[in-house]
Amino acid sequence: MSLVEVKDLSIGFGDHTVVHQMSLSITPGQRVGVVGESGSGKSLTALSIIDLLPESANTTGEIIRNVPAGESLRGKHIGMVFQEPMTALNPLMRVGDQIREALELHLPDIDFTARVSELIAEVDLPASVAKRYPHELSGGQRQRIGLAIALAGEPELLIADEPTSALDMITQAQIVALIKRVCDTHNMALLFISHDLGAVAALCEHVHVLEKGKCVESGSIETVLKAPQEAYTQRLIAAARPTRRRLKTREIGAPLLELDGISKRFKLPGPFWAQKAYVQALNDISLTIRESECVGLVGPSGCGKTTLSRIIAGLQTAQRGTIAFDQHTYGRKLGEMPHAARRELSMVFQDPFGSFDPRLNMAQSLYEPLYLMPELGHAERQERVHMALERVGLTPDMLGRHPHAFSGGQRQRLAIARALVLRPKLVVLDEPVSALDVSIRGDVLELLADLRENFGIAYLFVSHDLDVVRAVADRVLVMDKGEIVEQGDVDTVFDAPKARITQQLLGARLGV
Structure with missing residues (x-):
């Protein structure tokens, strides 16, 4: 029965x-x-x-x-x-x-x-x-x-x-x-x-x-x-194994983003009368991302990848260290990221549903970042939004819908489109294709590669999918317990991993 x-x-x-x-x-x-x-x-x-x-x-x-x-x-x-x-x-x-x-x-x-x-x-x-x-x-x-x-x-x-x-x-x-x-x-x-x-x-x-x-x-x-x-x-x-994408005509340029000694800790919950306990989320993180470069960031859940991404995007602060991005310095105070830098740095968040205001339809959400560019006219804004939608496999007739009316994969594509309408110099991608099926994932990775080739956009590509990172990244950083434990050329790191956590990540892959 x-x-x-x-x-x-x-x-x-x-x-x-x-x-x-x-x-x-x-x-x-x-x-x-x-x-x-x-x-x-x-x-x-x-x-x-x-x-x-x-x-x-x-x-x-x-x-x-x-x-x-x-x-x-x-x-x-x-x-x-x-x-x-x-x-x-x-x-x-x-x-x-x-x-x-x-x-x-x-x-x-x-x-x-x-x-x-x-x-x-x-x-x-x-x-x-x-x-x-x-x-x-x-x-x-x-x-x-x-x-x-x-x-x-x-x-x-x-x-x-x-x-x-x-x-x-x-x-x-x-x-x-x-x-x-x-x-x-x-x-x-x-x-x-x-x-x-x-x-x-x-x-x-x-x-x-x-x-x-x-x-x-x-x-x-x-x-x-x-x-x-x-x-x-x-x-x-x-499509389960993504094809490799590298720069063809454009070369990796000068340093665009430089982190120096970034550290971050969080207070653990507990009664107000007890001695405060802390967890060290990031410990002395230093890294460089160059113009047009794609750097992969991998590591187990809870290792600090998302915290680092949010600090780079100016959404959280660090206790120690500085961030230099496109001739701007910030990182120690919330809200100190310069207005000019916000135009040149976008972020795709891990949770696509939580990253959209449920009260706004998609037209309002996708046009909102363009207020950072008041010099654009209405026709130019519309062209950017429609082009971004088209490139992620969606259509303008969806703009009237609210976030709850889309599937998880569609919301992720909309989040990527919103990040790309500004055509920034750097995009921080926190699990950008984790909610996408393999065929759409291939289309999105192709889109990211095209934008990198045509506009010189650099990426910090945070992902748990090592096959995807290998397909898109030039270099890879491996994090564990708030520290970068291994880094280098993506093929070198994945073919001959030295850190134990890298070996564990590679050994845990589920294949068809």
């Missing part, structure tokens, strides 16, 4: 159909993958199974769930790990209280404190995490908390929507192994939605391939991923 059976499901909004006659079946203990490009209908299919589609959605077809009458569907029988854990978790509640809340809904007659501790331990986190808020955790830790909440009701089916998309290689492999372990331990079925073919191959037994809302191929992992029949599946597999 199937836990869930979807028969000829179609989902539309107004006159636009986004999922076309989708069918799938999940039996107890079975692990099923759904892959496809951003916007292909993967997440909508999952949301329909747990009755979380927006009210504006129109559906036809049938979804049969093996759930006793009168019992809760969500949480009790089907748990879900959402694509963006920072937005799925309540920012005003400690994560331990959020796990307890899920327990109270579905298992009222247990020792809640003990069970919260058990769930936190089951997802390989220390007990102290229970007292922290979501913003105090790394991306991998938040994803584990999301999994703990999904497990609270002891469901028969777990739906995981892109649970590894923004994680470093080591943490990604750990999450995949963790999901596999909890499914085996609880004899739980899995619906795994991802654009990461390596993760799907490592976890699933059966896979469905979606293209523009239609299932174009399905079957066992061995059949579909090892011997694909459809051209679209073949393209996805071929």
Whole structure:
């Protein structure tokens, strides 16, 4: 008997159909993958199974769930790990209280404190995490908390929507192994939605391939991923390893960005009467990025990559050290980054949903950076915005929508478009392609390479995907525990890694 059976499901909004006659079946203990490009209908299919589609959605077809009458569907029988854990978790509640809340809904007659501790331990986190808020955790830790909440009701089916998309290689492999372990331990079925073919191959037994809302191929992992029949599946597999992109006509120029001795520490939470404890996020970081150069920055989750990126962008301050960018110096005081420097430096943030104002539509968000360039007329601004959209594979008719109306991959492309409208000298890219499927990822990397070639834009490319870094970067910096532990030419570092963390990152890659 199937836990869930979807028969000829179609989902539309107004006159636009986004999922076309989708069918799938999940039996107890079975692990099923759904892959496809951003916007292909993967997440909508999952949301329909747990009755979380927006009210504006129109559906036809049938979804049969093996759930006793009168019992809760969500949480009790089907748990879900959402694509963006920072937005799925309540920012005003400690994560331990959020796990307890899920327990109270579905298992009222247990020792809640003990069970919260058990769930936190089951997802390989220390007990102290229970007292922290979501913003105090790394991306991998938040994803584990999301999994703990999904497990609270002891469901028969777990739906995981892109649970590894923004994680470093080591943490990604750990999450995949963790999901596999909890499914085996609880004899739980899995619906795994991802654009990461390596993760799907490592976890699933059966896979469905979606293209523009239609299932174009399905079957066992061995059949579909090892011997694909459809051209679209073949393209996805071929795009899993990005092609190499280097400067052809333009040469790397003079130093553009120079960091000297940047250090940053954060105060750990605790009662006001206790002695203050600190964590050293960055320790004496020095680096140089030259004109037109692409420097990769890799390291495990929580090593300080994002903190360093935000300090460079003038969004955080350093306790020690200075930053020299394009003849401007800053870094020690918030807001001291010169206005002229802000025109020449843009940033793409790791969380595309959180980086957009939900009250603004995309036109307002993409035109906003151009206020730094008052000399541009309306026609020039419009041309820049439309060109940026076109280059990331989107169309101007999307400008009237708000952030919630886009998929995670589409929001990431919009974030890249917003960073590029100024045509800056340096772009700090914090996981710019982590939420993109492999085919769109290739298009975005090609776009970044073209802009570098044509306009001389330099990049600090922060990523957990070592294959992507190898494809785009000239040099690579490897960070661990707030320090740069290895650096050099990208081929030299990846072919003969000296630092232990580099070896671990390379050894943790999931391949098709």
